Amino acid sequence: METGTKDSISLAGHSEMFSRELLNAIPQQIWTTDEQGILNNVNDQVSRDLGIENQVIISAGWSIFMHPDDLSHSLANWNESLETGHEYVNEVRLRFADGYYYWHLIRAKRILHNQGYIWVGSNTNINEQKANESRKDEFISIASHELKTPLTAIKGFTQMLSRQISETKASSFLHRITSQLERLEKLIADLMDVSKINAGKMAFNLAEFDFSKMLRETVAGLQQVYPKYQLILQDQAPIHFKGDQFRLEQVVQNFVANAVKYSPDADLVLIKATLEQDYLIVSVTDYGIGIKPEHLSKLFDRYYRADNSSARFEGLGLGLYISADIIKRHGGSFWIESEQGKGSTFHFKLPLSVGQTILPEVKIPDRYKDKYISIKCNNENGIMHVEWYGHQDMHSVKHGGKLMIEYLRNNRCSKVFNDNRAVLGTWSEASDWAANVWLPLMELAGLRHFAWVFSASAFSQLSAKKSVENEEATSDVRFFANAENAWQWLHALSPKKS
Numbered sequence: 001m002e003t004g005t006k007d008s009i010s011l012a013g014h015s016e017m018f019s020r021e022l023l024n025a026i027p028q029q030i031w032t033t034d035e036q037g038i039l040n041n042v043n044d045q046v047s048r049d050l051g052i053e054n055q056v057i058i059s060a061g062w063s064i065f066m067h068p069d070d071l072s073h074s075l076a077n078w079n080e081s082l083e084t085g086h087e088y089v090n091e092v093r094l095r096f097a098d099g100y101y102y103w104h105l106i107r108a109k110r111i112l113h114n115q116g117y118i119w120v121g122s123n124t125n126i127n128e129q130k131a132n133e134s135r136k137d138e139f140i141s142i143a144s145h146e147l148k149t150p151l152t153a154i155k156g157f158t159q160m161l162s163r164q165i166s167e168t169k170a171s172s173f174l175h176r177i178t179s180q181l182e183r184l185e186k187l188i189a190d191l192m193d194v195s196k197i198n199a200g201k202m203a204f205n206l207a208e209f210d211f212s213k214m215l216r217e218t219v220a221g222l223q224q225v226y227p228k229y230q231l232i233l234q235d236q237a238p239i240h241f242k243g244d245q246f247r248l249e250q251v252v253q254n255f256v257a258n259a260v261k262y263s264p265d266a267d268l269v270l271i272k273a274t275l276e277q278d279y280l281i282v283s284v285t286d287y288g289i290g291i292k293p294e295h296l297s298k299l300f301d302r303y304y305r306a307d308n309s310s311a312r313f314e315g316l317g318l319g320l321y322i323s324a325d326i327i328k329r330h331g332g333s334f335w336i337e338s339e340q341g342k343g344s345t346f347h348f349k350l351p352l353s354v355g356q357t358i359l360p361e362v363k364i365p366d367r368y369k370d371k372y373i374s375i376k377c378n379n380e381n382g383i384m385h386v387e388w389y390g391h392q393d394m395h396s397v398k399h400g401g402k403l404m405i406e407y408l409r410n411n412r413c414s415k416v417f418n419d420n421r422a423v424l425g426t427w428s429e430a431s432d433w434a435a436n437v438w439l440p441l442m443e444l445a446g447l448r449h450f451a452w453v454f455s456a457s458a459f460s461q462l463s464a465k466k467s468v469e470n471e472e473a474t475s476d477v478r479f480f481a482n483a484e485n486a487w488q489w490l491h492a493l494s495p496k497k498s
């Protein structure tokens with residue numbers, strides 16, 4: 001009995017060592033967090049890739065190594081997983097020791113461990129797949145442009161010919177040619193839109209417009225295209241909206257065209273626009289083939305087509321992907337209710353006030369601006385000039401703080417002129433994070449001297465002081481009531497000197 005116990009102890013020790021060695025040998029980043037999502041363990045592959053000791057990575061968390069453009073969606077998904085317990089799956093770029101970002105597929109699952117939950121995650125390097133994807137995108141972009149030029153010429157000549165020909169049979173053929181050309185034009189336009197989205201070059205022209213009128217005219221136009229269907233516009237509230245009219249029209253057209261296309265045995269499509277709280281909600285209902293639950297969350301992905309439609313209905317699987325991008329770029333969201341065999345309702349929701357997402361107005365290597373923060377790096381004197389605006393909260397401070405780290409490091413600045421004069425109210429909820437996570441990482445990124453120009457708000461001043469309360473800080477942080485004095489102090493320090 002006694003021997004048995006000894007054996008099991010040594011076996012347990014052996015197996016623990018084996019697991020550790022195994023984890024460290026896996027060429028994939030493996031990690032765990034506690035139930036609240038706080039990182040508490042990483043395998044050696046993580047430090048090999050990131051070039052930083054495991055303990056530092058654990059105390060900093062993943063977000064600091066992520067590309068700033070991937071942060072907000074990754075955090076939103078992570079918070080959602082923490083709330084629901086559902087698996088977390090995301091693709092993000094992680095910054096490696098060589099200074100380059102590499103695409104990773106991050107997955108994490110919640111498991112029961114010692115009567116509580118923990119999260120076990122893996123980060124798989126998918127940089128090669130992403131590179132291939134972008135080669136394919138580039139090809140599609142070139143091909144669609146090349147296809148467009150002859151198509152435009154054919155369309156022009158067909159129109160000229162239609163004006164010349166009066167013979168009934170010939171003009172009916174020309175009519176058919178024109179409608180096929182329009183289909184081809186739509187396919188090419190979708191391919192070009194996808195290329196623009198992938199390259200981050202989809203431009204939006206925001207202006208105030210009469211949304212109700214746009215909806216009325218779009219539905220009337222589509223009714224002409226689909227005379228066999230009954231398109232009914234319901235509950236039209238008078239709505240003025242600021243957005244890109246052409247692109248939002250495209251979303252409505254796509255939803256309605258799908259409602260028609262996927263209703264081979266029904267002829268009714270209901271379109272509804274309502275105002276709820278601060279949102280405009282548009283819904284398109286059909287009584288068509290419906291969608292199986294397992295497809296619902298994937299329909300807005302690029303090239304995705306549900307199995308019951310791919311063989312029977314033509315299409316590239318791009319319309320909803322493009323619509324999703326347009327809606328997201330307006331700060332909105334979308335969702336679907338559907339029952340297979342009974343029909344579907346596609347909804348999208350747009351905020352009437354400015355959305356919660358922080359959209360950059362300027363984003364170039366040495367300059368950044370959004371409605372909360374502006375960052376300018378001067379590579380000559382090594383000073384990063386930062387201005388904060390308006391009311392700040394946890395979300396905006398973390399967002400701005402992470403950008404500061406990124407810009408400081410990339411531009412090799414060591415001094416910061418941090419101007420809080422335009423800040424209102426308090427942002428105390430973020431000060432602990434700033435002191436314990438942000439400041440050490442700023443120092444790791446190269447910070448030596450930090451001139452903090454106070455806001456007039458006493459609450460903001462308190463938040464600022466709390467933000468640098470870190471006994472281990474190695475940089476020289478000074479507060480100034482007067483911006484001139486802050487500049488003088490920074491300029492008196494020799495350029496780029498630590």
Ligand code: ADP
Pocket residue numbers: 254258259260262286288289290291299304305306307309310314315316317318319320321344
């Ligand atoms: P496409 O229609 O060209 O395939 P979309 O991106 O517009 O591309 O739609 C993606 C997929 O979503 C479709 O292939 C189809 O499976 C499904 N879908 C879209 N709208 C509907 C609808 N109203 N009813 C049923 N399925 C739909």
